[in-house]
Amino acid sequence: MNADQQSRKRKKLLWPLAAIIIGALVAANPCYEPHIPLSLGVAAWFADLALVLIFLASPMTERLGILVSGLFFGVPCFLWTLPLSRGLLMCCMAFPFAIATAPLFAPPTANFRARLAYFFTWMGTRKIERRARSFDVKSLLRLFTATVALAAAFACVKMVSAAGFWLPVRWFAGGVMILGFAEMATASHDFLAAMMGFSAPALMRSPFLSTSVGEFWTKRWNVAASALVFRPLFFAPLARQGMVLALFAVFFASGVGHALLAYMAMLRWKISLICGAFFVVQPLLILAERRMNVRRWPTAAARGWTLAALAITSPLFVEPVIEFITPSLDATNNVLAPTAFALGFAMVVNAFFLVGQFATCPGFKSTDLTLEPTTTAPSAIARLPPSFNFGEASRRDE
Secondary structure: HHHHHHHHHHHHHHHHHHHHHHHHHHHOOOOOOOOOOOHHHHHHHHHHHHHHHHHHHHHHHHHHHHHHHHHHHHHHHEOOOOHHHHHHHHHHHHEEEEEHHHHHHHHOOOOHHHHHHHHHHOOOOOOEEEEEOOHHHHHHHHHHHHHHHHHHHHHHHHHHOOOOOHHHHHHHHHHHHHHHHHHHHHHHHHHHHHHOEOOOOOOOOOOOOOOOOOHHHHHHHHHHHHHHHHHHHHHHHHHHHHHHHHHHHHHHHHHHHHHHHHHHHOOHHHHHHHHHHHHHHHHHHHHHHHOOOOOOOOOHHHHHHHHHHHHHOOHHHHHHHHHHHHHHHHOOOOOOHHHHHHHHHHHHHHHHHHHHOOOOOOOHHHHHHHHOEOOOEEEEHHHHOOHHOOOOHHHHHH
């Protein structure tokens, strides 16, 4: 890559950075602190998405859509509601922002539909393929089991004390709660995709089955964030300066993002910084498992290592998550309403992405999009050593 290409790539990154700064300035503005209801916040999300799609229709206005999506990042901070609602709406505000930003890395010749497809195929790194429609009983049973596990974890968190001997039990229940929701997201995606008759990239891929910490973060947990944000924006540009540097940069950026998200939801810096610290220590686990050559271990042993390694550091993340959802759990006398809400949220988010993938990808194959890899994703990543794609290759891919 010549100096001119590197300069253009850096200039592109200024747009999402400027959008994030705009959102932060709106959220931190001490002169204007309205208290808005949740319904208005949801309406703002739809308005944000509509404006982004309108601006994305023309190459002349698509970068304006990035700035507009950044402006809407401040909306959840003003919600007059529980921390859980603020946090989830903030996560959803990232969808229009990512849709607006992804075309920066798409080929300049791509049309409107192809630029959208570039986002919905995780920057062209995943395929969308047609298959026979079916009623996936196996996925439905997995969804039911995960939902029951989540409800049981909710009940345990509500009953168990947050001090003394019961604290490890509380953290274990919180871990089950998080992995249970991730499995709900996985199973609901598979079930809905089967009903719609195609295979598509998912946000979660059963994280509890990971055989390494690297696989957990790159192939199973929030795969879209890995492919759309951390690899192209942090890992790939820094990998040439050193793999370890790029690895730490990815997780430091993730830690900062999660700390800010936690603060905007709960307005408490101490617990928010603890949440961010969980991500900062993950590279140490990945480097340790590389030295131990965990990827060559038997599958059962590798999964045991992964769960144990994550469990050691999990209180840094689990406790903030529990405090994040506790006001919502305490607002009801049972766990049915929170469980139903979690199930509905998983289904709605998966439906959003599946409908987008169905609508934007002609022929249901990413190869039909005529998108050539760009220097930031995925070709630059493909040229990196496969063992250091800020994680390990999974056994399934070997």
